[in-house]
Structure formats: C-alpha cells, structure tokens
Amino acid sequence: MSEKATTRSIVQLDRGNLKRIRDVGIAIILLVIVVYSFNVSQVDPINLINGFGYTWQLLEKMYPPDTVSLPLYLSLIEDTIAMGVASTILGVIISLPMGFLMARNTAPGTVVYHVTRFLVTFFRTAPSMVWALIFVVSFGIGAVPGILGLTISTIGMLSKFYSEAIESIDPKPVEALNATGGHGLSVIRHAIIPQVTPIFTSYTLYTLDSNIRGAVLMGLVGAGGIGGQLLIQMNRFNYQNVSTILIMIVVLVALINRTSAYLRKGIIEGTIFKDSRRYLDYAIVIIGGVVCVAFLLVTQSDIDWGLFITGWGKTVWMLGKFSTISFTYFDSSIDLMKETIMMAIAGSVIAIIIAIPLGIAMARNLNKNMIVANSLREICNMFRAIPEMVLAIFFVAAVGMGPFAGVIAIALHSAGVLGEFYAGAIENIDSKPVEAIEATGASFAQRIRHAIFPQIWPIVNSNNLYILDRNIRDSTILGMVGAGGIGILLSQTFRMFYLEDAVQIIIVMVVTIAIIDSLSAYIRKRLV
C-alpha cells in the first residue's frame, strides 16, 4: 500500500548528502585552523592544568588587599572617571554633526559622505590605545593624551552609530516638512531629532560606559588614571596593592555597566523619557551634564594648558616623521600579527566552548533553578565588564609572558559576553515548535538539537564571528603588557621613538583589521 518516493525526491535526497559532505569539509578545515591556533598560542592540556596552579598561587599572594594606598587610588579613580566623561562629551559634540554628514539621507553631497565615512572608519579601526600612544609622545604623560585618544575612537564609534540611527528613521515626517517648504537645519531639528533622541541617548550612555572602561586602560600607556598604577605595582610585585586596584576597577566598571544598562533599557522600553515625565528627564540630563563638567574642572585643575598648546606642535612634527616608513621590522610585524590572530582564534574558540553550556544553564526557559541561573549571570557580567587588558596583566603575572596569557584573558572575557548572548538567544526562541517536538516524545537533547538549535544557529554563528572580529582587534594591544601578539612591537618602537617603524606596524595592524572586518561582515550577511 505504501508508495515509494518519486525519483526526483530521491535525487534531492542524494543532493542533500552532497551538501552534507560539503559541510563536513568546511568543518574539517576550520578544525585544522583551530588546532593550529592552539599550537601557536601554546595552549595544551599541560599548560592549562599548570595554569590553574599558578593562578591560585598568584591569588594567594594577592590576599589580603592593601588599604594604605586607598586614598591615592581613589583620586586616581576620580581621574579615570573624569577622563571617561570628558572624552564622551567631546566625542558627542563632534560625532553629532559627523553622524548627519555620514548618513545617506542627510549628507550634503557624495564627496562629504565618502570623506567622512573614510575618516571615521580610519578612527574606528585603530584601537584607542594606539591613538593614546601617539598622543603620549606629543603631549607627555598625563590625562590629556588619554582624553584625546578616547575621543578619537569615540568619534569613530559614535558617528557610525548616529549615522545608522539617522538612516533608519521614518521618512514620512521629513517628507511632510519638506513639502511645507522647510529645509535643511529646520527639518533636522523638527523631523529627525525627535525621532532619534532616545536611541542617541542610548548610544551615548553605552559610549560613556565604554570610555570609562577605556580610561582604565589609558593609564597602561602612561595616559593617566588608575591603569598606570596597576602596572607599577605589578612590576614591583606588590600583589596586595594590585588586588586593591583590581577590586576597585571591577567595582567601578560593574557599577557603571549596571547603571548604563538600566538607563538604556528604560529608554528603549519607554519608561524613561516618557512624554509624561519628559521635562523631569531632560532636567536630570542637563543637571547631570553640569555636574560632570564641574567634576572635570575640579579634578583636572592640574592640567598644564601650556603643554596642551605646544603638544599640537609636537603632533605635527610626529606626523611629519610618520610620512616616512621603515620596513626594518616588517618580518616581525607579520609574524606577530599572525600570532595575534591565532591568539584571538584560540581564545574565542575556548570562550565558545565554555559559553555553550553556560548559556544553556542561564536560559530561564531551560533552567528553572533561579539561583543557579542568576548567580551564573552575575559571574558572566563580571567577566564581561573587566577589560581584557586587565585580565591579561593578571595572567601574565600568573603564567608568564607569551600568548598563553593572552588566550586565557580573551577566553574568560569573551565567555562572559557570549554566555550572556547565548542565554538571551535561547530565551527569545519561538517555543511553539519546541512544544510540538516534545509532544512527539522527544528527549531533552533531541529537543535542543531539533527545535532550539535550528532557530538560533544563524544568529549564534553571526555573533561568534563578530566576537572573533572584535577579539582580533583587541588582541593587537595585549602584547603591550606581555601577553603575546604585535602589541609589544608597537609599544617598543614608540618608546624608542622609532616612529618610522611604528607607522609600518600601525599600517599592518589597520590593514589586517580592515580585511577581517569586511570578511566577517560579508560572511555574517550571508548567514542570516
């Protein structure tokens, strides 16, 4: 009685098998790359097991935290916050017009559009630390180069965010205003700005969060704030001071992260900036802004403004030196860039492996045990907030210099980011097919594979690629603290004023990052 399937469907069945062979082939190639990356980064079971031991030893040396230097560290934290706030304010002021110039629907001409896009991409590609290094040479050590470095990378990030928001507005109010004879700035003021204010505010808050974290790192190249002290105490082996500083950094970063996330959620969900309490909210924002500026003026009263002026002269001199390139260290650049990429791959892969069970355990629709789910969430938040550089410093002290420390730092930080993301993706799935498959008598594992996995696979892969892309970018500077990769070459050439070599290194970095950025964007588009 049963009919055999049609010939065409059998052919399709066999074609399905070919597709499977292709997928297996791709998987094997990726596996080979991953194994190679582990090899280059010295990741093997022995190192991993020893790593636990060394880490524990270091933690023991760091207890109890020192309290004597607390006042000094607190003032440095103030400086750090001030740097973050100042660079955000400056960045916002410049990015606002830039965003409009860069958006397809508001750019005043194709030349302007392309020039600003190029400039902003250039600002964004080089990590903020590189900018800070450049400015430290011109302006000397202190808060100013840090602020400038952060501002440049802020412009890179925020202008793009703003322009994307402007491009995705509802065009109808703009058309309506144009039809009544309005033009230019008044259209912007009345049709565009009201639409984008909430998301602009959200992006700005995110930038503030990111810049305070970045300001911590600025200190590592001498640009002021608590980062510098961290490195000094590390180098003097004063581990108890180190632990005080680390705790303060973690608390600061976690607090800012929480507040920013809370405010942003409120804006997106409409509970903040609601029409009914709009005036109250704007008042808060303005008062907040005034407080920030006052805070800055008070804490940064020791900025040497003379140096600020002469510094620009020095920058011009530096740019002059930059126009000549020396390829003396080109081979080392390539080698170390390769090491950087391999380190990032290894760290990202380990992060993914950790984050998968983590995400499943934190997903509230899979794990009904609230205590476990929430405490895991807290741990992830902590690792997410701690900058990779700080983790790298810690692990260089624990397991020694080299890419292995870098891999651990990347793995832990990214596991926090990815775990959170996976949990969110699982919580947002359509539960209907899950129930339907459960109704056929399928087991838990079968449900995950056939109902949950197909729904999240493309977006999980897309995000994994994005994280890999970000990690390659961030790993370029980990070498500055000894954690492997091209960073060490960069900081050395700067310190020795071999600026012509530094240019070559920066170009290698920027070009590699740009290539990987576009590759990753292309693949991600095809996935979803």
Next chain:
Amino acid sequence: MLRVDKVKKSFNGREVLKGVSLNVKESEYVAMIGRSGSGKTTLVRMINGFVVPDAGTVSVKGVPINYRNSEELRQARKRIGMIYQLFNLVDRSTTIDNVLTGALGRKDRGFDLLSSSIGIFPREEKEKALELLKFVGLGERAYQRVDRLSGGEKQRVAIARALMQEPHLLLADEPIANLDPKTSKKILDLLRKVNEDKGITVITILHHLESVKDSFDRVVAMKEGTICYDGNIKDLQPNWMNDIYGTEDEEKEVMTLPRITANSTGRKQIA
C-alpha cells in the same frame, strides 16, 4: 481506545473542567466544538500530558497516563500525534527536516538516540518521510524551507510530521483556525483521509461546525467545562448551536437542549 474519566481542572481558582468523561473508540473521527474557554483545549492537552488533571484519569489503549513519571509520559506521547493552530514548525528548517522530527520519539535507545541527537537519520526514515510528504501532497517540496510555504502547506507538513510517529491517535488543536475556507476544507479532507486510509483515531477541535458539518460523524460539544452534547452530527439541531456558543447578553444558566451522551457500550442515553 481513549478513555477520559471524570477529569477536573482549575486554573487560578477558576474551574475549567468540571468532571468530564469521554470515550472514543478506535478509528473514530470526532469533532470537538465549543466556545473559547469551554475547556476543549485543556481537555485535549490532558491526553498528551501537557495539562495535569486535578482529579480523574485519562487512559490511552487501556494504559492510564502517569503524569508524574517523565519516562512513562514520553512513552505515551510516542504514539499520540498533535497538530496546532499555528502549525508549530521550525521555520528555518526544511520540510523534510521538520517531518523527520516526528521520528524522534521512536529513536530513544542507544545508538538511535545518539545519532538523532546529533541530527543524523537513517535512509529508511528519510524515505518514509518522503512517502508521507507525498501522501499529504507535498512530495515535490521536501527540501524547501518551511517559511516559504503557505498556511495550508505548513499544516500538511505538520500532519506529515505527526504521521511519522505512526500514531494510534491524532489530536488536532484548531487546525484550520488560521486558514481560509477553501484551504480549511482541503485540510479537513486530508484529516479524513488519514482517518480512513490509515485507521488512525482523530479528534479535531473546531471553532465553527457549520461549514464542516459534512466531514464529521461524531460531535462532542463542550460548554463551561462540561460536555453538553455527544453524539451523531445528524442529530444536532441547528438551534442548539446557540446554546453551545451562547449569545453575549443571555443570562440563562439553564441549558435548553437534552443531554445526549453515549456511555461506554456506545448506547445513547439521556443523562
């Protein structure tokens, strides 16, 4: 083959099922109607274990359903298929992948469990899935993504998935509520074909009986948590439909239609 015995269920203090009993024989083709909130879906979801009765029992083929033991629940669910109002398919996957998930319940030991948890199915299963797709009229669409199909086609995929389980019983929770009248008729015809060709017992929840009266023999009508009519569709008088569905401004508590129920031996009686 299905025996529901005086089940009760309350949600948040509201009694949704007030002691319902029902018997369905092998290969019967049953329609279940009633207003929203009358308890139809709750009752049907008790059969495959998604709602746990506060009192009473449900037995399939003589085996009472043990709601507390997840392994026994799994075993019971293996031979009970279900299709849904919103189809409940995995949109990103292909048609055939969706149908193959129906075989998961049967692959519950050792190597089968391992291979199906990775996503590998033996060739016989794939050929069986293709046969079933041909049975429901979608033989040529096996490798298309489900989100490209129309509503009627999606419901057919869902039916093929349920058939993959080789079920004794097929439950249909408002399967045509999201479909236009013409497609609805086709789906009901398909369900009738499933019942006649394969001898599978089918219970279908419907919102409106009017347009589909010719498809069904037996009708079970629910009102406010009890069965108020259970019998042949030919004996159902049109004006009783008002009582089953009720009109908004009616305050009458008293039901005007005689209770006709079939007892376990199938003889009609007035309760």
